[in-house]
Amino acid sequence: MSTEVSASPWRVGDPSTPVVDITVPYANENRDRVLLGEWRRQGGERVPAPPMRLPRHGAGTYRARIWKQNLLDLFLEDQYSDAVAGGTGGPGGHLEDRIVTSVTLSGEWRFATGGQRATAAAGMVCVRRNEDPWDFEIARGTRAITLVLPASEIRFPSNTRAVTAEQGSPAAALLLAQLRLWAELADGLGAAAAGAARNATLELFRGLMNDQVIDDAEFAPALLRAAMDHIEPRLLADPDLSPRGIAAALNVSVRTLYRAFGQGGTSPVMGYVRERRLERARAELTSTRLTVSEIAARWHFADSSHFVKAYKKRFAETPSAWR
Structure with a gap:
């Protein structure tokens, strides 16, 4: 069975010099000890060996190759692995104080911890x-780019251990394009440019996280409150108030904004805007001499008939009856 490893579309480190390049026959009775011993010899402190175990096969060879590139306090690894299982993380464990992102190019990674599971199949990004x-378990012929960041730089939802996204999603595609470009240009960048690339990468990573998850017990209610506070003074002043504009003002994605409103037990964003406008219009029916048509126009309803229909649906009576 061939142990050739195809060229990667990423340029990580020196392509001619992998940090780890190991071949172990699956049939070797001492395969796990040989694998770990050789990994420690080659990788040393630069690529520490996590606990691993090889499946028992009568034929075939396990192959692992890793290229590594440091990007200031971040680093990338281009990893190829055949079928293997093991563990990582935890107090005193491998990369315990880091956020680890697997960008799977082929094959599959499977992760499990504390009853939570995550799968990083080809075309997916898995952040943990x-x-x-x-x-973890790795399928035969798996190739992935691993991004490792300091945990102190990333606000991870408190009740979530892993987040997955499609590599083709806008936020993920933007982050991956930035990483590939930085890796290719890193050797020629000065200190200022490298620092700027590092900060841009972290911002794009935060954008990916915000776009994919909003079930943090603290973040979701805070965002919902901020959105409501942003909307209230614009109910009258901004006839073009929209989810896209609200999300942009709060520096979150439209998807994240929708999730916040869904979790808050309120209507979708524009449903909430309409409801608040109806409530404000209802108050003006008894506090002003404006006609129903004038109030409808003032609160940005298309015409009086639309206003009356929405009002009756909300309050179970017509504006005239209330007045």
Whole structure:
């Protein structure tokens, strides 16, 4: 069976010099000890060996190759692995104080910890916190780019251990394009440019996280409150108030904004805007001499008939009856 490893579309480190390049026959009775011993010899402190175990096969050879590139306090690894299982993370464990992102190019990674599971199949991105121990399984012929960041730089939802996204999603595609370009140009960048690239990468990573998850017990209610506070003074002043504009003002994605409103037990964004406008219009029916048509126009309803229909649906009576 061939052990050739195809060229990667990423340029990580020196392509002619992998940090780890190991071949172990599956049939070797001492295969796990040979694998770990050789990994420690080659990788040393630069690529520490996590606990691993090879499946028992009568034929075939396990192959692992890793290229590594440091990008200031971040680093990338281009990893190829055949079928293997193991563990990582936890107190004193491998990369315990880091956020680890697997960008799977082929094959599949499977992770499990504390009852939570995550799968990083080809075409997916899997971001995981590493302070808890993870069990992992890698399918034969798996190739992935791994991005490792300091945990102190990323605000991870408190009740979530892993987040997955499609590599083709806008936020993920933007982050991956930035990483590939930085990796290719890193050797020629000065200190200022490298620092700017590092900060841009972190911002794009935060954008990916915000776009994919909003079930943090603190973040979702805070965002919902901020959105409501942003909307209230614009109900009258801004006839073009929209989810896209609200999300942009709050520096979150439209998807994240929708999730916040869904979790808050309120209507979708524009449903909430309409409801608040109806409530404000209802108050003016008894506090002003404006006609129903004038109030409808003032609160940005298309015409009086639309206003009356929406009002009756909301309050079970017509504006005239209330007045």
